[in-house]
Amino acid sequence: MAQPKYLTGDKAGIEEFLSRFDVFLFDCDGVLWSGDHIYDKVPETIEMLRSKGKQLVFVTNNSTKSRADYKKKFDKLGIPAEVDEVFGSSYSAAVYIARILKLPAPKNKVFVLGESGIEQELDAEGVQYVGGTDPAYRRDIEPEDFTNIANGKLLDPDVGVVLAGLDFHVNYLKMAIAFQYLQRGAIYLATNTDSTLPMAHGFFPGAGSAGAGVEKAIGRAPLSLGKPSQAMMDAIEGKFHFDRKRTCMVGDRLNTDIQFGIDGKLGGTLAVLTGVSKKQDFLTEGAPTVPTTYMDSIGDLMG
Amino acid sequence: MAQPKYLTGDKAGIEEFLSRFDVFLFDCDGVLWSGDHIYDKVPETIEMLRSKGKQLVFVTNNSTKSRADYKKKFDKLGIPAEVDEVFGSSYSAAVYIARILKLPAPKNKVFVLGESGIEQELDAEGVQYVGGTDPAYRRDIEPEDFTNIANGKLLDPDVGVVLAGLDFHVNYLKMAIAFQYLQRGAIYLATNTDSTLPMAHGFFPGAGSAGAGVEKAIGRAPLSLGKPSQAMMDAIEGKFHFDRKRTCMVGDRLNTDIQFGIDGKLGGTLAVLTGVSKKQDFLTEGAPTVPTTYMDSIGDLMG
Secondary structure (H helix, E strand, O other), rough: OOOEEEEOOEEEEEEEEHHHHOOOEEEOOOOOEOOEEEEEOOOHHHHHHHHOOEEEEEEEOOOOOOHHHHHHHHHHHOOOOOHHHHHEEEHHHHHHHHHHOOOOOOEEHHHHHOOOHHHHHHOOOOOOOEEEEEOHHHOOOHHHHHHHHHHHOOOOOOEEEEEEEEOOOOOHHHHHHHHHHHHHOEEEEEOOOOOOOOOOOOOOOHHHHHHHHHHHOOOOEEEEEEOOOHHHHHHHHHHHOOOOOHHHEEEHHHHHHHHHHOOOOOOOOEEEEEOOOOOOOHHOOOOOOOOOEEEEOHHHHHH | OOOOOOOOHHHOOOOOOOOOOOOOEOOOOOOOOEEEEEOOOOOHHHHHHOOOOOOOEEEEEOOOHHHHHHHHHHHHOOOOHHHHHHHEHHHHHHHOOOOOOOOOOOOEEEEEEHHHHHHHOOHHHHEEEEEOOHHHHOOOOOOHHHHHOOOOOOOOOOEEEEEEOOOOOHHHHHHHHHHHHHOOEEEEOOOOHHHHHHHHEEEEOOOOOOOOHHHHHHOOOEOOOOOOOOHHHHHHHHHOOHHHHHHHEEEEOOOHHHHHHHHHHOOOOEEEOOOOOOHHHHHOOOOOOOOEEOOHHHHHHHH
């Protein structure tokens, strides 16, 4: 594997790099911002890319937010962006269910383990669902529930899909119901399977961990519609119709962002060092995932 | 591997079998009863074994019940048993923490993911704990909790162990706190790691599934104190001082009960067909776990 090219401070290198791509897929958290802290020169960098006619897509695994929620975050931080440029794992899952899976009615409802971001994207794609933020599922399991789940009384007969995302309201009742749907043959999807969620300068259980109970119970993994799953790349390509050789993935995580670009056979990948992965992680001999280029922070693209 | 001997209806075989053992380790659910349904001739069989001077130990992975809770269940079903004959995974974990781990004070508290059965056994062994059934942890996570967990404000500085059992009140707050304790170096234990729990003629998430979120987040498995972990066998032996060659494990699950006996190098194992595993599971060429004997139901020991 060739050594990645270091672009910070390399004006000629940056110019050559920019000339090679028409489309940039951006991870957000760890690249543009960390929580509510925006990194240096991010709005200017985004403007500069737009002024050069580059197409931008913001690709995020955070399933708790819809594209509309994300647009608000961009606005709040002063980063120019359109809703249609945001591609989240909830949207990815909704598109996959509505346009690729296309289950015949009536058995085409989705049981949602997750927050309102998933519900909004399913609504936007016209997909019916149960679970999610419905208060009826946000309660302790009671003794009679075991029988009513096992015999199907507590289930919706039209559920054909279980979709697991990051659920801050995960509980045993929902796990038991999801497990029962899967035992009865429901298709098993996840918005993403990240094990951790960086928050408040710490690490918290991610979507993959919130959903790990159901995965362990049924004994098989869901199809993930988030990075690095190529189901997400296919969905992005289906919407934006880009030339993969003229597309670059920008991200801070080697095992999700950069791997996503490599597996998608994109023309290039750019790792930034403002987030999770450090340069030793890919400069070391035998590193499993190596970007084609890297820089200290995305603002360094301004030269 | 020798074929297991079928004992149902084989009077001479049963006599020879009984003569080879002084101690019988009994799994309960699937062997003696299923839920509140007791199998045929169970009390008589237990009485018969006692009349022959056999020592009986009831070994269960159910961590939601204490030994005292189990004693009540035996009484209710009319099976003669003493509290001291019950060895549950909660008790196993409490004994391991109090008598083997013996962490020096003050950093020797346990953060409990589980129900009152664990708390009762920790109390009985004089182990301090937080979490468990405390209502303060049975709530939704709030935005400020993320900061207070990450900076340690919501944590007890004396916690040195995370103990995960079957928690019917699992939630994101407890998962996040347990994950934070583990990131800070707490020892990671589980009462047991069964993926499923047979209930109401169906399957529900077991202790291993309720705890899978924390396991996935931290990226390593807990030390299990339940079957088939030999930590449990060592704890049983530490209490009862039996001769392993004169001891037989009786159970319905090949991958927990029978494997537990095989790994423990017991003199024999007896599979009964009233529970989870079927005879095809061990009579098939190349089956991974094969008992030395089997019978249709435990009552067949009466001849």
